Amino acid sequence: MSEQIFLQAIILGIVEGVTEFLPVSSTGHLIVAGEFLGFSGPLATVFDVVIQLGAILAICVLYARKLFGVAFGLVDDPAARNFAIAILIAFLPAAVLGFLLHDFIKQVLFSPLVVCASLILGGFAILAIERWRPEPRIGAIESLTPLTSLKIGLFQCLAMIPGVSRSGATILGALTLGVDRKTAAEFSFFLAIPTMFGATALDLWKNRHILNPDDSAVIALGFVAAFLSAIVVVRWLVNFVSRHSFAVFGWYRILFGAVLAVHFIWLA
Helix, strand or coil: CCCHHHHHHHHHHHHHHHHHHHHHCHHHHHHHHHHHHCCCCCHHHHHHHHHHHHHHHHHHHHHHHHHHHHHHHHCCHHHHHHHHHHHHHHHHHHHHHHHHHHHHHHHHHHHHHHHHHHHHHHHHHHHHHHHHHHCCCCCCCHHCCHHHHHHHHHHHHHHHHCCCCCCHHHHHHHHHHCHHHHHHHHHHHHHHHHHHHHHHHHHHHHHHHCCCCHHHHHHHHHHHHHHHHHHHHHHHHHHHCCCCCCCHHHHHHHEEEEEHHHHHHHHC
C-alpha cells in the first residue's frame, strides 16, 4: 500500500475522534472528508465503521472507574441500577429503528447535500435550544427517570439522518428536558457505548463479504488515531461545557454546512 493511504487513514481517524462526541456530526464530517481525500470503495465502507470503535474505546478508558463501579454495584447499589436502566432505556429506540431502517439510511440518506442541510438546520436548533431551554433541574445521570431517558433516546434517533449528530441530538434533547450541560454531555458519552457498538456490529455483519485482511494495517492506523484524538476531545469538552454554552457549535455547523452546500452545488 502507498504512503498516501496511510496518511488518509490518520486524517480520517482524527476526524472521527474529534467529531464523534462534539455536536457537529462525525458521520457528516467523514462523508465530506472522504469525498475530498478521494477515500472511497469497499475499504472506506469498512474503515468508517471500525474506527468508530476507537472513539468509543476512549470513553471506556476515560470512564473505566465509573463503568466498573456501575457493573459491580448493580446488585446492591440503587444509583448504579438507575444509571444502567437510564442507559438501557435510552438505547432501545435507536436499537429498534436502526435495525429496521439500516439499509434505507445507507442507500438513500448518505449524500453530501443531506449532510449540508442537516448541519445547517442542526446549527439553528442548537442556537434556539441554548436560548430558550428550561432551567436545569437534573444534575446527575442517576437522577434521570425512565421517561426522561426514553425521550432522550428518541432524540438520538434523529441522528440516523447523516449530518444531524448523535451526540448533538442526545445532548440537545437532554437540555430541553432540564438536564444540565455537563450531565447531558456525559450521558451522551455513555449512551454512545451500546449505541455505537450495536451499530458497528450491524454494519460489519452487513459488510462481512468485503472484509479483507490486507486492509488491516490501514484500519488499525485509523482506529488508533480515532482513539487518541477522542481522548483529548472528551476531556476538553467536559471542561468546556462546564463553563460555556454549545452556541459556538451551532455557528460552526451553520458556517460549515453553508460552505459545503455552495461547494457541492457548484460541482453539480
